[in-house]
Amino acid sequence: MCSPMLGLPTFVNNFANRETFYIVGNIFSIASFFLSLFVLWNVRKLRNVYKLRARGPSLIRDLSKATSNLSKFMNAYADFLPQITEEIGRVAVKLRSLRHKLSGDPKRSVKRVLLFIDQCEVSVQNEDQVRLVYVEIVKVIEELKDYQKDLDWEA
Amino acid sequence: MSTEKNKWIDAVGKLITLTQERKLLWHSTDSYDNYQTEYGGKVLRLHWSYQDDEKFIRLALMDPQTGVEWAFPPSALNEHLMEAVRYQLVGVGEFLDELLTHAV
Numbered sequence: 258m259c260s261p262m263l264g265l266p267t268f269v270n271n272f273a274n275r276e277t278f279y280i281v282g283n284i285f286s287i288a289s290f291f292l293s294l295f296v297l298w299n300v301r302k303l304r305n306v307y308k309l310r311a312r313g314p315s316l317i318r319d320l321s322k323a324t325s326n327l328s329k330f331m332n333a334y335a336d337f338l339p340q341i342t343e344e345i346g347r348v349a350v351k352l353r354s355l356r357h358k359l360s361g362d363p364k365r366s367v368k369r370v371l372l373f374i375d376q377c378e379v380s381v382q383n384e385d386q387v388r389l390v391y392v393e394i395v396k397v398i399e400e401l402k403d404y405q406k407d408l409d410w411e412a
Numbered sequence: 413m414s415t416e417k418n419k420w421i422d423a424v425g426k427l428i429t430l431t432q433e434r435k436l437l438w439h440s441t442d443s444y445d446n447y448q449t450e451y452g453g454k455v456l457r458l459h460w461s462y463q464d465d466e467k468f469i470r471l472a473l474m475d476p477q478t479g480v481e482w483a484f485p486p487s488a489l490n491e492h493l494m495e496a497v498r499y500q501l502v503g504v505g506e507f508l509d510e511l512l513t514h515a516v
Binding site for chain 1: 417418421422425428429432487488489491492495496499500504505508
């Protein structure tokens with residue numbers, strides 16, 4: 258036990274002992290741990306935002322081009338099955354690349370579309386499903402465009 | 413993205429499917445990129461438009477009785493629909509079939 262410090266008011270003497278310092282020190286250590294986690298989380302988020310700002314527009318442009326091609330090939334669906342498979346594969350690669358740079362709702366939407374794509378087999382019998390995937394891809398691109406615009410405002 | 417916006421995208425996606433499957437037949441209303449069709453008692457109009465110096469494809473639903481028009485929110489699908497309409501009207505599919513089957 259620390260001996261009471263002379264000349265200080267009683268309530269200060271009550272707090273100014275070793276046990277109190279241990280407790281206060283522990284509280285600050287735990288708080289700083291959570292603060293570090295918060296800073297790390299923010300740094301990670303900022304890094305992703307930076308990556309998205311740098312690569313996002315070109316990835317979104319590529320995705321738009323791929324869906325435009327997809328739409329053209331679907332004018333004669335049965336005749337262009339290999340090309341449709343190729344374009345959907347290209348879209349999946351771009352979306353996977355984008356997924357790591359996103360967070361929140363847009364990330365969830367991209368994951369959902371990737372799940373659709375993974376479950377979709379391009380075949381003559383599956384035309385309805387492929388068309389559904391195409392529309393879902395367009396939806397996610399529109400969402401990403403909106404998200405990109407929001408980022409421009411945040412900067 | 414809002415469910416409301418998704419609904420419009422679904423609707424235009426459906427129009428593209430119907431156009432590509434030739435269940436919705438369009439016709440040109442004048443010389444350049446103005447198209448029209450009828451569906452569910454309404455007229456659908458597709459044409460280029462300008463707003464704030466920006467050129468975009470406008471898809472509008474018109475009531476034939478009153479002439480009142482309502483435009484779909486712009487999206488990339490409007491461009492895809494325009495492509496599908498051109499493909500249908502030009503007869504690209506038939507041309508390719510003809511070219512690849514009969515040409516010597």
